[in-house]
Amino acid sequence: MGFFSVFSNEAFRYYLPAVIYISFEELIKFQKLKDSDILVDCTCQNMIGRMRDDLDIFRKFSFIQLQTIREWLLDLGEENSGLNPYDYKECVTWLSLLIEEKSIEAI
Known part of the structure; x- marks a missing residue:
């Protein structure tokens, strides 16, 4: 499954x-x-790595897409996400901030 990490940002x-x-x-x-x-x-794992390397990848997602990704992580929870608790919380926090950023842009 490590091949996901070689996908381009667009493929991701x-x-x-x-x-x-x-x-x-x-x-x-x-x-x-x-x-x-x-x-x-x-x-x-690939998602948190990409967030740390280049958050702009996620800025290309729409408001609804970002909400969906965050809800997905929240539904998975820490135990099913494959991320350690620190990474899980960081990922959810970044998604929340990006969602807030998108909502402000819409005003």
Whole structure:
């Protein structure tokens, strides 16, 4: 699953929604991740790495997309996210700040 880290930023923006969709289906059906846990772990690690390297990647997401990504992480929770608690909180905080930034831009 390490191949996600070599995806370009544009590719990352396109595969992230697919991972979110797959994991939401699993969370709804089983109340936990079963088959997609490695995929989600890799994606979460890749996401926090990209946030730390270049937050502008996430500024290209729309307000609704950012809200969806944050809700996805919140629904996963720390135990299913594949991120350590510090990284999890950092990721949710960055997403929240970007959402706030987008809402201010809309005014």
